[in-house]
Amino acid sequence: MLPDVKLVQQTPENDNLVLIVKDQEAVKTLFNGKEGTNAFVNSLNSDKKFVHLNTGEKSIFIVLANENDKNEALRKKGFDVFTLATKDKLSSLHIHSKLPASLTLAFAEGLLLSGYQFLKYKTKPEAHSLNSVTIQATELSRQAVDELLKTSSAVFAAKDLVNEPVNFLTAETLSEELIKYGKKAGFEVEVFNKTKIQSLKMGGLLSVNLGSPNPPTFNILEYKPANA
Numbered sequence: 001m002l003p004d005v006k007l008v009q010q011t012p013e014n015d016n017l018v019l020i021v022k023d024q025e026a027v028k029t030l031f032n033g034k035e036g037t038n039a040f041v042n043s044l045n046s047d048k049k050f051v052h053l054n055t056g057e058k059s060i061f062i063v064l065a066n067e068n069d070k071n072e073a074l075r076k077k078g079f080d081v082f083t084l085a086t087k088d089k090l091s092s093l094h095i096h097s098k099l100p101a102s103l104t105l106a107f108a109e110g111l112l113l114s115g116y117q118f119l120k121y122k123t124k125p126e127a128h129s130l131n132s133v134t135i136q137a138t139e140l141s142r143q144a145v146d147e148l149l150k151t152s153s154a155v156f157a158a159k160d161l162v163n164e165p166v167n168f169l170t171a172e173t174l175s176e177e178l179i180k181y182g183k184k185a186g187f188e189v190e191v192f193n194k195t196k197i198q199s200l201k202m203g204g205l206l207s208v209n210l211g212s213p214n215p216p217t218f219n220i221l222e223y224k225p226a227n228a
Helices: 024-031 037-042 071-087 101-113 142-163 171-185 194-199 203-209
Strands: 004-007 017-021 050-054 059-064 092-097 132-136 188-192 218-222
Touching: 004 142, 017 101, 050 071, 059 071, 071 101, 092 101, 101 132, 101 142, 142 171, 171 188, 171 218, 194 203
Parallel strands: 004 132, 017 059, 017 092, 092 132
Antiparallel strands: 050 059, 188 218
8 A cells, every 4th residue: 555645845743754864963953952852863873874763742763864875775764664653553754855856765665665565365454554655855856756656556566466366367367457557557458369369370378378277368568658
């Protein structure tokens, strides 16, 4: 389940907070010298680059990172925050990032992808608690956030197909699912049935299909966006 993600200009006063900062001084600046700031700063050192604090009113996650970090490192930090946030059953998070847009997106990507669940066949499905994420980052555009959501949604769709049992996801069912995704995402799907496959003399596919009780299909997916 993907949470609702919004790009905002201000930090909500009472929301659970994720601060992605370059150093301890940035933490002091963000808290404006408020009481308890020293406790946050003293919790950070060169060896410990991630701190989770519960003030009683909200959770605060402080992530130390800089422009030299790799995207994958930020994705892993996103996973760390998601793990603790859902363990505490938090329903919302506000991300305040001082990093370049690419690293902020990598963190958000790690956070979102960590929420994948395949609950279709669970007797008592229990979805994770996180359903709302806001992001405050000066260099980040709405278009970039939209692209992240589309990519994450596509990853979830692919994982759903992989996780389906083979007695459900036959060749014919896979084709039906691809047609649904095509209508949703805007790509064309052409499906060859067994008769068409035979007429095209696709012997390799037919030979493999001999081991299956279900007929084969062959799918052609075409995406032709405007101004490609």
